[in-house]
Amino acid sequence: MSSPDTHISGFEGELLTAGIDGYDAARGVWNAMIDRRPALIARCRNAQDVMAAVRHAAVHDLGISIRAGGHNVAGHAVCDGGLMVDLTQMRGVSVDAERRVASVEGGALWGDVDKATQAHGLATPGGLISDTGVAGLTLSGGIGWLRAKYGLSIDNLVAAEVVMADGTLVHASADENPELLWALRGGGGNFGVVTRFEFSLHPAGPEVMFAAPIYAVEDGPGPIRAWRDFMLEHDGLIGSLCEFSTAGGEDFPEESWGKRVYTLACVYNGDAAEGEALMQPLRELGNMVTDFSGRMGYCEVQTLFDTLMPAGDFRCYWKARYLTELSDEIIDLAMANAEAAPSENSISSLWNFGGATAQVPADATAFGDRSFGWMYSLDGVWPDAADDAANIAWARDGWDSAARFGHEGRAYLNFPGHGEDNDALTRATFGANYQRLVEIKTKYDPQNRFRFNQNIKPEA
Incomplete structure (x- = not known):
């Protein structure tokens, strides 16, 4: 070199x-x-x-x-x-409202996309934090509030412009380099630099219903079990997660500060008034610590979690795995892990899937099999380097303890820890699609120039 x-x-x-x-x-x-x-x-x-x-x-x-x-x-x-x-200076977004397509530069953030598309009453499934980059989130799947009705971010990726390892610019779509588009839909940053994404858009907002009743961990798992059953009953209507955290700050009653709590955070994928009525039972499952529910603008919902992860302020280690089902046992395990978190800044979550996400065939995108119904994530977040070992161990041990509930050893590759499980985790996650990805990688990046990722190694 x-x-x-x-x-x-x-x-x-x-x-x-x-x-x-x-x-x-x-x-x-x-x-x-x-x-x-x-x-x-x-x-x-x-x-x-x-x-x-x-x-x-x-x-x-x-x-x-x-x-x-x-x-x-x-x-x-x-x-x-x-x-x-x-790519941070390449953040342009343009919207063709008639075709319902957004053209998004490779360095754009989800907040850029939401602002531009909501001007036309449209949206595409993005992340839960507005400062997340479009590229990284999309290329490994992209889990957002609209997944129940419109699927993952990759399910709405219709075309891309990509700079390949030899420096050429190619267009990937259903008609041109379709195998490259297939690989970009979940295969991560292995194949080139995406300089432009094209996403299909859908009617959404400007007002949506966000339900967020908050219950105390010490009061038990009853509301979580009721939420699980409610989500199964109303499959395809609500994007949701049960998030464990620590109460604190002026938004919480002072008597709750320092307590472990969980939020049944839900966005109804449709009319706000209809969603408010449908999700009301989630706000009546016991004594609430507080309730952040209400109708609000879609762009506002997209920024609600921004303060949890300020850029560069915290040390982080995040792991996640897909779950076939959400049993009482895994709920109890998640409760116990949440109580044991060594940092009050750490969060952990149980995510629902199903709906439009589950309707995509396993071989239709590089992402692979969609038959998992849930996901469990542990986000270790702490401020002091002296606490690195304890916090990494908490997230790692929690992830390992949930393995017996996992879906074929598969994981969400946007939450890969620090990449220490790279090869084994990547192979397990792509499953039957892995060899096809190796072939595409070998074609487009035979020298493995793009290797700082959940790497798919080309054939020698």
Whole structure:
């Protein structure tokens, strides 16, 4: 590997190396634990800059990491010693309301997409935090509030422009390079730099019904079991999760501060008034700590969880696995794990699926089998490096203890811990689709230039 210089032919953006103003800020990401030093950061302004940067990496035999939102907990956006392609200046979003399609640049955040699409009364399934990057979340699936009716983010990805490992720009759609589009729908950042996404849009908002009754862990799991049964009865109507956290702050009654609680957070995928009436029983399951339910704007709902994960403020380790069913036993385990969390900033969640998400055949996207009904995630979040071991152990042990309830060893690859399970977890998660992904990887990236991810290795 030769040393990259600070000039790239045909590149018009900004190049940063160690010692240059802006370098340290550019290499910082959401997770404060990530401290990697790329040899070169290429802050791209357009697809032509990305093409030039990728060609430069090939000449100097550099691995390439790709930064969009920088929200991935394993810090895949940043590499040591390679080239970081920085897309943060490429955040444009345009909407064709007549065709119901949004064209989204590779560095856009979900808040950018929501603002542009809601101007037309439209939306596409995105994340739960508005500052999450569109690219990272989408390429590994994309779980959002609208999944019950409209599926995952990848189920709405209809086309993409991608800079390949040789620096060429290709278009992927149902009619052009369809195998590449198939791989992008869940296969992660393994195949190239996506400079533009095209998403199908659906009527949503501007007002939606958000239900968020909050119950105390000490009062038992009864409301969670009732919520589980309610979600099964109304499959395809509500995107929801049961989130365990610690009460605190002015939004909670002072007598609840420091208590472990859980929120039955739900968004009705339809008319707000209809949703308010339907979800009222979830607000009557026992003594509530408080209730954040109400009708509100879709864009507001999309920002409600932003304060849980301020960029760069916390050290993080997140793991998640799919569950075939949500038994009383796994609910009890999740309750016990929540009570044992060593940090009051940590959260853990039980997510519902089914609905439109489950209707996609296993071989239709790289994401694979959709027959799991639930997911369990543990998000270790803490401020002090001295507490790293205890918090990582909590999330890891909780994830391991839930293995017996898991769905064929599969996991959500946007919550991969720090990537320590990379190969085994990636193979198990893709299952029957893994070999097809290897073949596509071998075709488009035979040198494994794009390897800072849940990596799919090309054939030798």
